[in-house]
Amino acid sequence: MQQFFVFVRKECYHIFRDKRTLLILFGMPLVLIILFGFAITNEIHHAQIAVLDQSRDSYSQRLVRKMTASRYFEVNRYLSSYKEIGPAFRQGDVKLVVVIPGRFAHSFEHEKVAAVQLLTDASDPNTATTLINYANAMIIQYQQELTGEIKLPLTIRSEIQMVYNPSLKGVFLFVPGVMTLILMLVSAMMTSITITREKELGTMEILLVSPLKPVMIIAGKVVPYIVLSFIISLIILAMGTWVFAMPVKGSLLLLLLECILFGLTALSLGILISSMTNSQQTAMMISLMGLMLPTVLLSGFVFPLESMPKPLQVVANVLPAKWFNIILKDVMLKGAGLRQVWMPTAILCGMTVFFLAVSIRKFKIRLS
Amino acid sequence: MLPIVVEHIHKSFGDLKALHDISFTVNEGELFGLIGPDGAGKSTLFRILTTLLLADKGNATVNGLDVVKQYRTIRREVGYMPGRFSLYQDLTIEENLNFFATIFNTTVEENYDLIKDIYEQIAPFAKRPAGKLSGGMKQKLALCCALVHKPKVLFLDEPTTGVDPVSRKEFWDMLRRLKTKGIPILVSTPYMDEAILCDRVALMQKGAIMQINTPANIVAGFGMPVWAMKADNMYRLIRDLRAFEGVYSCYAFGEYLHVTVNTELENVKAYLAPLGHEGLEIKPAKPGIEDAFMQLMQEQNELA
Numbered sequence: 001m002q003q004f005f006v007f008v009r010k011e012c013y014h015i016f017r018d019k020r021t022l023l024i025l026f027g028m029p030l031v032l033i034i035l036f037g038f039a040i041t042n043e044i045h046h047a048q049i050a051v052l053d054q055s056r057d058s059y060s061q062r063l064v065r066k067m068t069a070s071r072y073f074e075v076n077r078y079l080s081s082y083k084e085i086g087p088a089f090r091q092g093d094v095k096l097v098v099v100i101p102g103r104f105a106h107s108f109e110h111e112k113v114a115a116v117q118l119l120t121d122a123s124d125p126n127t128a129t130t131l132i133n134y135a136n137a138m139i140i141q142y143q144q145e146l147t148g149e150i151k152l153p154l155t156i157r158s159e160i161q162m163v164y165n166p167s168l169k170g171v172f173l174f175v176p177g178v179m180t181l182i183l184m185l186v187s188a189m190m191t192s193i194t195i196t197r198e199k200e201l202g203t204m205e206i207l208l209v210s211p212l213k214p215v216m217i218i219a220g221k222v223v224p225y226i227v228l229s230f231i232i233s234l235i236i237l238a239m240g241t242w243v244f245a246m247p248v249k250g251s252l253l254l255l256l257l258e259c260i261l262f263g264l265t266a267l268s269l270g271i272l273i274s275s276m277t278n279s280q281q282t283a284m285m286i287s288l289m290g291l292m293l294p295t296v297l298l299s300g301f302v303f304p305l306e307s308m309p310k311p312l313q314v315v316a317n318v319l320p321a322k323w324f325n326i327i328l329k330d331v332m333l334k335g336a337g338l339r340q341v342w343m344p345t346a347i348l349c350g351m352t353v354f355f356l357a358v359s360i361r362k363f364k365i366r367l368s
Numbered sequence: 369m370l371p372i373v374v375e376h377i378h379k380s381f382g383d384l385k386a387l388h389d390i391s392f393t394v395n396e397g398e399l400f401g402l403i404g405p406d407g408a409g410k411s412t413l414f415r416i417l418t419t420l421l422l423a424d425k426g427n428a429t430v431n432g433l434d435v436v437k438q439y440r441t442i443r444r445e446v447g448y449m450p451g452r453f454s455l456y457q458d459l460t461i462e463e464n465l466n467f468f469a470t471i472f473n474t475t476v477e478e479n480y481d482l483i484k485d486i487y488e489q490i491a492p493f494a495k496r497p498a499g500k501l502s503g504g505m506k507q508k509l510a511l512c513c514a515l516v517h518k519p520k521v522l523f524l525d526e527p528t529t530g531v532d533p534v535s536r537k538e539f540w541d542m543l544r545r546l547k548t549k550g551i552p553i554l555v556s557t558p559y560m561d562e563a564i565l566c567d568r569v570a571l572m573q574k575g576a577i578m579q580i581n582t583p584a585n586i587v588a589g590f591g592m593p594v595w596a597m598k599a600d601n602m603y604r605l606i607r608d609l610r611a612f613e614g615v616y617s618c619y620a621f622g623e624y625l626h627v628t629v630n631t632e633l634e635n636v637k638a639y640l641a642p643l644g645h646e647g648l649e650i651k652p653a654k655p656g657i658e659d660a661f662m663q664l665m666q667e668q669n670e671l672a
Binding site for chain 2: 002003006007010013014017018201202203205206207208209210211212365366367
């Protein structure tokens with residue numbers, strides 16, 4: 001037991017004396033959370049639009065005011081002819097052009113139909129679609145304002161309620177995602193690096209020629225990282241709650257336990273990686289390419305899994321990150337209990353046991 | 369029970385024969401040296417004996433324990449200092465020493481008498497990270513760490529490589545003192561001048577042992593007279609001597625050349641005279657272990 005304690009203490013010295021490790025451990029979560037929370041978001045704020053108003057009557061001006069009154073659009077410039085539309089887009093900051101033809105009010109009043117043309121820069125298709133939807137919604141609203149409620153003989157009125165995330169905040173998606181990413185990074189990459197470092201520096205040679213058992217060596221290296229990954233999940237949760245007002249509807253205890261579980265899964269992956277390679281460089285490459293990329297792309301955190309081709313969806317199933325993401329969203333946003341998330345939890349447990357078993361079997365009691 | 373017994377060990381890495389039919393024994397309390405240039409297979413042999421590598425063929429025992437079957441017990445009982453500095457660079461001297469004491473289930477205090485002489489030399493720097501120590505101090509610390517659990521056999525793989533001459537001498541003084549405590553030591557070195565400090569040495573080259581004997585016997589077994597020669601232009605002298613068929617061997621040795629001949633010295637002098645070497649000096653020299661090693665090496669190369 002004394003041996004184990006001393007080993008863990010030694011590991012802590014390594015962590016706290018290496019500035020780079022510390023930076024990755026604590027700087028990374030903060031930067032990522034802030035980046036994803038504030039900067040990288042798919043919501044629309046202050047999209048720059050250009051207006052080509054050819055009628056310049058009160059109706060058309062009210063439409064433009066209506067659109068810019070929301071925080072979604074901001075008029076970047078007024079155009080005076082069709083020819084200016086192309087250059088406006090090409091300059092890059094204008095994402096949407098609203099073209100109001102001449103005699104707008106006249107057509108509306110007398111012909112009962114008025115046309116508005118919306119042009120978007122579809123080089124970014126997602127933004128373009130979102131912009132069109134926003135603009136359409138506003139135009140319809142404006143139309144209703146003008147006409148008042150018209151009783152139609154038959155109507156289908158759709159009432160929309162956004163459940164679990166009524167204000168459609170992107171942060172609610174990113175906090176669990178970033179948490180998954182960071183835990184993967186800290187636990188898997190850092191452990192694989194710390195174990196391969198012993199091999200690279202030759203200290204593993206001395207550790208092997210000692211009474212220490214392989215299990216003891218691995219456990220001693222991993223325990224500090226379990227604690228660290230737990231602290232980091234606390235930091236991310238705290239930031240999510242206080243900075244981004246992310247709710248935790250389910251039980252906090254369950255949430256923390258799940259965090260520890262995922263930390264363990266990632267650690268066991270890290271151990272597995274380190275048992276397959278002898279250099280820190282390779283370990284890092286495997287962790288980054290083999291774990292980080294799939295975690296970002298295939299866990300359903302940036303891109304929805306449902307819209308991916310079938311083979312990729314199947315591949316995503318082997319990623320622990322996918323299951324942890326499901327657990328996080330269910331517990332935090334939907335208030336799910338263990339009964340609702342037992343399946344992903346069981347899958348994570350299974351993966352952890354599997355990875356640990358394989359890596360203990362693969363641990364080399366000799367060099368080469 | 370002999371501390372180390374090696375019987376017909378073979379080891380290859382792919383096509384490379386690292387060790388070829390190695391056999392030797394180390395006696396109780398003996399300081400046994402493996403002498404040979406880089407690539408002779410010394411480190412591989414150490415790793416086989418410290419249970420880190422498996423031999424392809426042959427047996428070895430350490431303290432009567434089989435290196436394959438009883439590797440766990442061996443790992444508890446031996447002290448091993450690898451060829452490369454393998455302590456934690458970011459830990460201080462104190463922390464390294466305490467760490468290795470604890471993982472061997474002991475304390476620094478318990479065996480302090482064993483490491484006292486060595487530790488006192490590095491104690492003033494106890495709070496300094498191991499990575500910031502000089503080469504000599506690093507090796508002293510590594511020796512302390514290998515000794516702290518009072519090993520029954522000590523394996524030191526090139527402990528003085530990359531260490532300054534003064535520290536090398538100090539290091540060997542410490543080994544002699546350790547020997548008096550009865551710990552058998554297997555040490556390897558590429559330096560010939562350290563060979564004479566061992567009780568017995570095995571001269572190794574290209575994975576094979578050429579000779580095992582005491583340093584004195586190896587020197588005594590060197591049957592030829594050795595001539596020390598010197599001239600102002602040493603490079604030309606070497607070339608001319610090697611070109612002469614009467615010269616058996618010719619190596620630079622400090623400021624002189626050590627030359628053995630298979631003809632009369634007068635013939636060599638007659639050969640050199642017309643070549644006009646300035647400041648030529650020829651005198652008899654006492655053969656050293658280097659001469660023996662060089663000769664053995666040459667013979668082995670001629671066989672191959």
